[in-house]
Amino acid sequence: MLGKVKKLGKKTLVITGNYAVAYAAKSARVEVVAAYPITPQTSIVEKIAEFVETGLMNAKYIRVESEHSAMAACVGASAAGARAFTATSSQGLAYMHEMLHWAARARLPIVMAVVNRAMATPWNIWSDHQDSMSQRDTGWIQFYASNNQEAYDTVIQAYRLCEDEDIYLPAFICLDAFILSHTSMPVTIHDEEDVDKFLPKYEARHWKLDVDNPVTNGNIVTPDHYYEMSWSMDESMRYVKKKFPEICEEYKELFGQWHGVFTKGYKIDDAEYVIIAPGTLFEESCVAVDMLRENNVPIGALKLRVYRPFPSEDIISVARKCKMLITLDRALSYGFNGPIFNDVRSAIYGETGTPVFGYAVGLGGRDVTFNDISSIVRDATLKLEKGLHSSFVYYGLKVGEK
Amino acid sequence: MARISNGLYEIRWHGRGGQGAVTGAQILAEAAFLEGLWCQAFPYFGAERRGAPVTAYTRISKKPILVHSAIYSPDLVIVLDPSIMSIVDVTKGLKENGTLLVNSREIPKIERDDIRVFIVDATSISLELDLLVAGIPVVNTPMTGAAAKVLPLVGLESVLEAVHNKFIDSLGPEKTKLNVEAAKRAYDRVREV
Incomplete structure (x- = not known):
């Protein structure tokens, strides 16, 4: 091979978000x-089962009896030094709740796809962020993908980030049910050999279940030490902010894909109003931005790509330059607005007095639709003109608000 | 033929559960991709049952597609089963000067006079070729061929390649060839009424 440069082994397939995630698990050599x-998660693990069964992927595939067990199995595998993956939605994620804390507190770099689906009751299989948002404080890094390519790339980037020896935390890759999970679009897939250069084999450097070097983990820890362990997890979350920009740059260099780091702006440089939204709501907002700009509305959009750690710095810097922020939440914090709205207000408090208008959408x-988002922008503009500073509105409610 | 308005061309598929509306939507998306265009294909986000009316969608664009909401005013509507036209308003939201393409032997009764209507007898094509799944004639692949006649920027060659790519791994070369032939025949026989 002397003197020969191997071309990047890649191919572009028209596939669903779920298949994109399955291919990412394969590319990452899970x-x-x-x-x-x-x-709506099932086709992720079905596709992976097919990869494993046909020998395309060299992984141990464990069929478990529940989501609680799925996460427990990932905890065991990751603790033994393996790169572990699972996927779930809605009630499945809720059922994992106890194990989510366990995985994060044991500092295990598990990556999990969460296909965002509404919580029961009543049953609803459609897109809603209540499932992942309500796991906010479990210590997992949270990414929200806005298209299938981003879902694929983020799985690979997440392993690299989570396995960093100064981080060792798990991560969700969230993708909107059906809107991404069951929608086909072009996705560029990379060969494992090329991904190896970006994502080397996982080495558990902190602690590991190893019969030759026995250690104990998860034993009782007195108040003398527990506090510092919690602080250390938060320190690692802060370190994510330092490390992830480099990882995204390197990924772009190698694979040519760029989805922003913690946020990504669309026409925000001269924007007086900025919509802040996660996942596909961001891309739909971009369409609304283009429409509104035709009518000279000075608007832009900011993708909330990472929800934890919360990108306060990015939000503050945008807030300082604009006259109004509009947040879109596909979840509620019952009794206190929507989670993104609250976090945005909290992030800018004391930094800038920019008004923030929050909207619950798409529950x-x-x-x-982009028309809905345009109506939201008009509503927020009227509020701003009236001199209001902040409000939270249930957009398109079919019953009268109390 | 029709132009892509606002850079986006939207297709809605109507069929019955089991007729392959989603697969048809995916084949046209792949065909568009082979032409160097951006694409999306998705089912109606609901619970599907065999035999019940179902809907699927394809979006085609020269630019990356950022829209993720449903399609309310398609440029093209494809009907796999004419019997659903009595229970589903298939032209609902169809753009003025939009196109309706129906798998039908007879000229369907359409209330609107501001749209173009094309028909092709896809069921007969599949019966001639003995292209059956569980005893039921395959109508989605011939309709993708017929769509090549009315679609902007997506030609028959790309549709045939997309049909081939869709089935070669799961069905093998013989059945795939039949699907490609069905698409070709539908392209030749589709006519405006």
Whole structure:
């Protein structure tokens, strides 16, 4: 091979978000997959099962009896030094709740796809961020993908980030049910050999279940030490802010894909109003931005790509330059608005007095169109003109608000 | 033929559960991709049952597609089963000067006079070729061929290649060839009424 430069082994396929995630697990050479089906996640673990069964992927595929067990199996695998993966949605994620804390506190770099689906009751299989947002304080890094390519690339980037020896935390890759999970679009997939250069084999450098070097983990820790362990997790979250920009740059250099780091702006440089939204709501907002700009509305959009750690610095810097922020939440914090709205207000408090207007949208999969977002912008503009500073509105509510 | 308005061309598929509306939507998306265009294909986000009316969608664009909401005013509507036209308003939201393409032997009764209507007897094509799944004639692949006649920027060659790519791994070369042939015949026989 002397003197020959190997071309990047890549191909572009028209595939669903779920298949993009399955291909990412393959590209990342995941070693253990724990699988329990739930709509609309199921086709992720089905595709991985096919990869493993046909020898395209060299992984141990563990069929478990519940999501709680799926996460427990990932914890065991990751603690033994393997790269572990699973996927879930809604009630499945809720059922994992205890194990989510365990995985994060044991500092295990597990990556999990969360296909965002509404919480029961009543049953609803459609897109809603209540499932992942309500796991906010478990110590998992949270990414929200806005298209299938981003879902693929983020899985690979997440392993690199989570396995950093100064981080060792797990991560969700969230993707909107059906809107991404079951929608086909072009996705560029890379060969494992090329991804190896970016993502070397996982080495558990902190602690590991190893019969030759026995250690104990998860034993009782007195108040003398527990506090510092919690602080250390938060320190690692802060370190994510230092490390992830380099990882995204390197990924771009190698694979040519760029989705922003913690946020990504669309026409924000001269924007007086900025919409802040996660996932596909961001891309739909970009369409609204283009429409509104034709009518000379000075608007832009900011993708909230990472929800934890919360990108306060990015939000403050945008807030300082504009006259109004508009947040879109596909989840509620019952009794206190929407989570993104609250966090944005909290982040800018004492830094800038920019008004923030929050809107709940798309709960339980209610369609959110660019026209809806344009109406929201008009509503917020009227509020700003009236001199209001902040409000939280249930957009398109079909019953009268109390 | 129709132009892509606002850089976006939107297709809505109507069929019955089991007729392959989603697969048809995916084949046209892949065909558009092979032409160097951006694409999306998605089912109606609901619970599907065999035999019940179902909907699927394809978006085609020269630019990356940022829209993720449903399609409310398609440029093209494809009907896999004419019997659903009595229970589903298939032209709902169809753009003025939009196109309706129906798998039908007879000229369908359409209330609107501001759209173009094309028909092709896809069921007969599949019966001639003995292209059946569980005893039911395959209508989605011939309709993708017929769509090549009315689609902007997506030609028959790309549709045939997309049909081939869709089935070669799961069905093998013989059945794939039949699907490609069905698409070709539908392209030749589709006519405006």
